[in-house]
Amino acid sequence: MGKAFATRAIAVASITALGIAGSISPASAADPGVTKSKITIGMTTPLTGPAAPGYKDIAPAAKAYFKYVNANGGINGRKVDLKVYDDAYNPAKTKVGTNQLINRDKIFAMYGALGTPTHSAVVQDLNRRGIPDVFVNTGGAAFDNPRRYPMTFPYFPSYIVEAKAMGYYISNTSELKGKRACLMYQDGEFGQNAKTGFKAAGINFAEETSYYSGQQLAGFQSQVTTLARAKCELVVFFGVTSATAVLLGTAAKAGFKPTWMVTSVGSDPDIIGALAGSKALLNDVYVPSWIVPIQDTSNAYVKQMKVIANRAGLPWNFYTYYGINTAYVLAQALESAGPNLTRKGFVKALEKNASKFRSAAVVPMRFSSSSHQGLTGFYMGQYDAAGNVDRLTKYIMVATSSSSGKAKKAAYRPAGPTKKLLP
Amino acid sequence: MKISLSRRVTAVVAALGLALVAVPAAAPAANADDHSCGLGQVCTGALSGSLGDSMYQIRMPAKFNGTVLLYSHGYRIAQPVPAQIGTALGMDKAPYYSSTTVPGVGPAYVGNGIPQVGPSAEVIGALLNQGYALAGTGYANQGWAVAEGVESNENLIKLINSGGIKGTKQIMAWGDSLGAVITQALVQRNPGKIAGTMPSCGALGGLDAAMETAMTVLYTWKTLIDPSLVAANYAPGAAGYAQAVGDLAKVFGTLNAVATGQASVSSAGYPIALANLLAGLMAGLPTVSSTYDGVTVNPAVATLGTGAALAGGYTPVSSGQSAAAAMLQNVGAAAALGVFVRYDMEQRVRLIGQLGADQSANFTSNVGVNYSALLSPEQRGQFEDTFATVPGSLDAMLAALAAGDRFAANPVAQKIVSSLPTAEATYNNKPMVLLTDTYDPVTPAGNAGGFFDGVKMSKKGKKAEKKGMLKAVSYYAVPPADGWTSFEEGAKSPSAALSALKLGGSGVGHCAFTTDQTVAAVKVLAALADAKSAKKVAAAKRLGYKVPGINKDRQYEPPALKNPAATVG
Numbered sequence: 001m002g003k004a005f006a007t008r009a010i011a012v013a014s015i016t017a018l019g020i021a022g023s024i025s026p027a028s029a030a031d032p033g034v035t036k037s038k039i040t041i042g043m044t045t046p047l048t049g050p051a052a053p054g055y056k057d058i059a060p061a062a063k064a065y066f067k068y069v070n071a072n073g074g075i076n077g078r079k080v081d082l083k084v085y086d087d088a089y090n091p092a093k094t095k096v097g098t099n100q101l102i103n104r105d106k107i108f109a110m111y112g113a114l115g116t117p118t119h120s121a122v123v124q125d126l127n128r129r130g131i132p133d134v135f136v137n138t139g140g141a142a143f144d145n146p147r148r149y150p151m152t153f154p155y156f157p158s159y160i161v162e163a164k165a166m167g168y169y170i171s172n173t174s175e176l177k178g179k180r181a182c183l184m185y186q187d188g189e190f191g192q193n194a195k196t197g198f199k200a201a202g203i204n205f206a207e208e209t210s211y212y213s214g215q216q217l218a219g220f221q222s223q224v225t226t227l228a229r230a231k232c233e234l235v236v237f238f239g240v241t242s243a244t245a246v247l248l249g250t251a252a253k254a255g256f257k258p259t260w261m262v263t264s265v266g267s268d269p270d271i272i273g274a275l276a277g278s279k280a281l282l283n284d285v286y287v288p289s290w291i292v293p294i295q296d297t298s299n300a301y302v303k304q305m306k307v308i309a310n311r312a313g314l315p316w317n318f319y320t321y322y323g324i325n326t327a328y329v330l331a332q333a334l335e336s337a338g339p340n341l342t343r344k345g346f347v348k349a350l351e352k353n354a355s356k357f358r359s360a361a362v363v364p365m366r367f368s369s370s371s372h373q374g375l376t377g378f379y380m381g382q383y384d385a386a387g388n389v390d391r392l393t394k395y396i397m398v399a400t401s402s403s404s405g406k407a408k409k410a411a412y413r414p415a416g417p418t419k420k421l422l423p
Numbered sequence: 424m425k426i427s428l429s430r431r432v433t434a435v436v437a438a439l440g441l442a443l444v445a446v447p448a449a450a451p452a453a454n455a456d457d458h459s460c461g462l463g464q465v466c467t468g469a470l471s472g473s474l475g476d477s478m479y480q481i482r483m484p485a486k487f488n489g490t491v492l493l494y495s496h497g498y499r500i501a502q503p504v505p506a507q508i509g510t511a512l513g514m515d516k517a518p519y520y521s522s523t524t525v526p527g528v529g530p531a532y533v534g535n536g537i538p539q540v541g542p543s544a545e546v547i548g549a550l551l552n553q554g555y556a557l558a559g560t561g562y563a564n565q566g567w568a569v570a571e572g573v574e575s576n577e578n579l580i581k582l583i584n585s586g587g588i589k590g591t592k593q594i595m596a597w598g599d600s601l602g603a604v605i606t607q608a609l610v611q612r613n614p615g616k617i618a619g620t621m622p623s624c625g626a627l628g629g630l631d632a633a634m635e636t637a638m639t640v641l642y643t644w645k646t647l648i649d650p651s652l653v654a655a656n657y658a659p660g661a662a663g664y665a666q667a668v669g670d671l672a673k674v675f676g677t678l679n680a681v682a683t684g685q686a687s688v689s690s691a692g693y694p695i696a697l698a699n700l701l702a703g704l705m706a707g708l709p710t711v712s713s714t715y716d717g718v719t720v721n722p723a724v725a726t727l728g729t730g731a732a733l734a735g736g737y738t739p740v741s742s743g744q745s746a747a748a749a750m751l752q753n754v755g756a757a758a759a760l761g762v763f764v765r766y767d768m769e770q771r772v773r774l775i776g777q778l779g780a781d782q783s784a785n786f787t788s789n790v791g792v793n794y795s796a797l798l799s800p801e802q803r804g805q806f807e808d809t810f811a812t813v814p815g816s817l818d819a820m821l822a823a824l825a826a827g828d829r830f831a832a833n834p835v836a837q838k839i840v841s842s843l844p845t846a847e848a849t850y851n852n853k854p855m856v857l858l859t860d861t862y863d864p865v866t867p868a869g870n871a872g873g874f875f876d877g878v879k880m881s882k883k884g885k886k887a888e889k890k891g892m893l894k895a896v897s898y899y900a901v902p903p904a905d906g907w908t909s910f911e912e913g914a915k916s917p918s919a920a921l922s923a924l925k926l927g928g929s930g931v932g933h934c935a936f937t938t939d940q941t942v943a944a945v946k947v948l949a950a951l952a953d954a955k956s957a958k959k960v961a962a963a964k965r966l967g968y969k970v971p972g973i974n975k976d977r978q979y980e981p982p983a984l985k986n987p988a989a990t991v992g
Contacts, residue, residue: 090744092710092717096904103976120804129978142800189804 031343033108039334039341040081042101044122045114045137049088054241054268054319055114058137059084061323062112064312069331072422076339080331083107089114091121098122102131109134109346111330112155112323116140116189127151132346134333135326135374139265141193141401146372151343153350153367154374155326157290159193159238160200161407162263164399165288165378166236167201168407170261173380176286179259182207182232184223184247186239194238196403206230216243220250228256236261241268245275252281261286264378269387270317279387287389288378288397292360294321295388301325301360304421325360328421332357335423358415363396373401377410458582459589460556462487467538470578475563477575480538481556481588482547488554489592490949491583493576493617494541495609496559497600497934499534500763501566502664506530508675512759519561528668536561542599545938550945556588566767567630569844572605573612580616595948597621599934600866607846610853619854619894619948623941624934626866627846627857627874628984630768633866634787635987636706637761638830639797640754641670642789643702646827647820648689649673655830656785657766659773667766674758678751693820696747701820703750705797707869707985708757709862711902713931714922715749719908721915753864756933760865772836786840788832791991794824848877850884850895854951856967857897858936858944861974861981865933868981871897891957896947896964899974899981900940902930929972943970 033040045059046052063082070079083105085097094115101107109132113119116138126133127149135155136143139162143154157165170176183198183205185191191210198205207230209223216239224247227235235258237247244266251257267287273279292299294317297306305324306316314320334341336356337349354367363377377398381389399407460466460481467480496519503525504514509532514520519539520532540557541547547557560575562568576596583591596617598606603625610617626633641654652670657663680686681695689695703710711717769784778784798821855878859871875897878884887893909921929937943966950963968975 090718092744096718099976100904117804120801124799124801128980140804142804148800 031108031341032106034078034341037078038081039075039078040083040105040107041109041111041330042083042085042098042105042107043110043112043114044085044087044094044097044101044118045112046089047084047086049090051089051115053274054271054317057315057317057319058112058114058323058326060312060314061309061320062327064308064314065324065327065331067312068308069422072420075331075334075423076341078341080334082111087115087118089118091118094118095121098126102129107131108341108343111135112137112326114138116142119143123149123152130343132343132350134350135330139193140189141196142189144371144373144401146370149372151347153372155329156264157363157375157377158373158401159190159263159265160197160401160403161373161376161399162288162378163194163197163238164201164405164407165380165397166261167198167203168397168399168409169286169288169380169393170203170234170236171201172409176234176259179233180206180231181234181236182209182227182230182258184209184211184227184235184237184239186210186243187212190240191238194236197399198236200402200404201406205236207232211239211243213240216240216246220247221254223247224250224254224256227251227258228254232258234259234261237266238263239266241266241271242275245272245281248272248281248285249276259284259286264288264290267383268318269383273387279383280385282383282387283385285383286392287381287383289381289389289391290361290363290375290378291322291325292362293381293389293391294318299360300417301421304417305360308421321360328423329357329359329365331423332418358417362412362414363398364412371400376400377407458586460587468582470560470575470582472563472571472574472578474571474574477560477563477571477578478536478538479558479560479575479579479582480540481558481583482540482551483556483588484551484554486554487556487588487590489590490554490618491556491558491588491591491594492541492550492945493579493583493594493596494539494557494559495572495576495596495598495602495605496539496561497598497602498567498760498764499565500532500759501534501564501568501767502667502763503528503531503533504759504763505668505672506532508671508759511675512756527665534565536563536565542934542936542941543938546941549938549942553942553946555945556591558583558588567601567764567771569601569605569608572602573608573844576605576609577613580613584616593618593952595619595621595945595952597623597945597948598625599623600625603627604846608844610851611847611849612844614851614853617853619856619952621856621858621944621948622846622874623858623936623944624860624863624866624871625846626870627848628870629845630764630840630843631787632870632984632986634761634765634768635789636708636867636985637757637765638787638789639706639794639985639987640702640708640757641761642827642830643698643705643794643824644674644758646824647691647693647698647701648677648695650691655765655769655787656783657769659770659778659780659784663766663770667762671759671762674762675755678755681751691823693823694816696751697816698820699754700747700750701798701817703754703864704802705794705985706757707867707982708750708753708864709867709931710746710749711862711931712749712752712864713926714752714908714917714919715745716902716906716908716922716926717744717746717749719906719917720744721910721917723910723913723915757864768840769836772839775839776835778833778835782835783831783833784836785830785832786836788830788837789987790829790831792829792987793990794987795821796990797985797987846874848874849881850878850887850893852883852887853894854948855895856944856948856951857895858940859897859899859981860930860932860935861899861901862931863933863935867984868899869984871899872981873984892960894951894954894960894963896951896967898940898944898967899979900930900936900972901974902926902972907931927972937972940970940972943967943973 047056066080087093114137133152139159141158141160209226269279336353337346354365366373377396380393395409397407514532521535525531538561540559562571596606603622606622645652645654653666772784907925908917947967954960
């Protein structure tokens, strides 16, 4: 997700696939969650708790978009009803909430479930029950696995793809390629995905250091000292937003001023501004992105999504933008599955039509029976002192989530929005 | 797995007087003149068998409905358990453990042969009120006494059918834990005499699976926490007993030291709570316990916020959310059984196989097991936070496990154990009701899940299912959905007593069922026996789903049992 959430990543282990595909219940004409007039979908997400800042705005945004669609005829005549469960980013609560959504609310599909540790607790069960699990809100590469999770479709590019894109840009940009590059990352899958991607990109770091989740509360003095002693000129940081704020603030106080590159999920300017006291810490920081910059109100997508947000009385920020954007894509996906809506048919429609769905994303989306990658790449951006992202590259960098293979430069011209942003 | 002994093993077993041959009961009944147990009476007596004498008990209702419920009780430890450990396990209050004194050990508790007709006084009372006659035995020997349990039950059936209970129309067999295995082994040998079965919370995945689970835990403990543990291949006789008791004392001692804050890092250099959590995850043990529900935050922490809470001395165990704390609570009972069942089985193997002191009696191997592969991606992702609290700890622990000294099995021991009677996952057109706790740390719910899958997929099971006449159902007891961890006001840790109270005895623990759940399951069994149409079969099954604390999600499946052998190679 663009600047989505605090991440807890799964180490990608070499586990034999459980052959989930063989055990999926066959879809029937009377799948739960679909009536003549309504489609019920579910979401687990943190509305409260330490992970809620920012992410709590996604669900209301999606609801606002569906309300807009419902008021304009719905999808193939059906209104969309989004049921949201607040799991406070706690996997145990995610399990409880998912069970409730399935058994009490009888959802047709799960949509936008947020978080790697949280979704890991339920992904296997969703797949076993044959419940479509679309646009999972995490960059954890493990969910892009149609063999193990045939019902699961991530949305935004994985951390491996992001690291490969960063690696491509570093290697091919004169201002950066001569610099002494170092890496700091969060322990766990987040960091492991990053290292996998950078290794595939052929990037060797002069110094690597890490932190464990929660350590940002204690500060990063030792890591900054390590990086400074190693004379790092470019520091790539793969961490969550709160950790980014602490790292940039600590480095600034210590007078350590390398060129910074941060992840799309770990640098929300509003949160950094709130935590570090100023968005200006982000000035000139490089950041990959896959979506039209939010401040580009001349863009038709941004303009129309902002109108929907304003009409619903929602704050206009990245999470609202993201929430409306993914809801828009979901609506198109449901529409493309046709009036005779079944779970099986919906999955097939996703795999067949993904490249045609329109959105504010400026990179292609890829779903097929052999790949559930979702969005496939990034452009490189750079923050200004106000926390806005300026797009530096006209080209995009596309890659896969495999452990090998570099990112490639590509051109992509996305289609404009549908009329009135309706499916 | 068939219940037949190989010729060689049969010969040895028979020579040692351990053959599984039923002999006529030679038992006095309470009413000497007509040998039947009268209405409203409690009758006890003795049964003789080739494996030894066993006591039986029959309890008659005031008004008999014609169905006898033949109960098989669970595992009772055959070796004396030192009093300190035994008290922690509740043996001081259990009528099925007698106190004794062991030279060199002191006061101890040991399983006795008192007959048991039901899991609790409340259940017994409720079933008697419904008109069932209840019967059960204490086995000739304790420990993994499947053969003894089957024999004593067969003898009791003979007694019942020869007038011991007048008016008997049918006998249903049921049992908890080891009793579930005995129940199924019994019906497999006596299909014509048992009208239906209710195996609950049993090691239905087999002794091998149960011991591999225990091996995962003990191997992890030996490698990461206490290298002095023996864990397998205990010496014969008293020396081996001392080793087993020693292992248990070390495990409980360490758990106590962690709980009281006296220890946090093992002598091998690993955080004990995390190493134990890893052990439990790889073994497939639940990450909630009777005190830690995985969801509830200490109200004080919620008010203070994380920073102030840490400053105020609140730690992860302050919250109900700590999987590590839950696993510390769960591993004790699992370790106790793992050690004593293994010791018991190894001694049986030595006896049956006439193994010398220099020969290994170990019947489970972990050579070549890839422990990292036992940790599913879902488990890693779910608990990555926990492992991330100490940098690099997961990778370091897994590397140590990969390099640790493994236990090779003696093929003779393996053959002996695999030929012992066990439960077969098949359908014999008789009603079967399984009742299982969703979060059972001793016999994980995957035992029932895998067994039920086998029943449904058997030839007769598939045939019956096609017609809607599969008279088998598997119920899972669940805890309160919104959590149960409770705190005294201002307390830094959850209150075990308050939490257990809120838990309400359902869904978490070994054989933790409410009276209503057990009685309802028996009602379903009886209704299935009477059902003559698919409609009636479905109606019978619906009865169980109506009971509070039974998971109404009919698509629920517990996680499969971990299979270390599948990771070899």
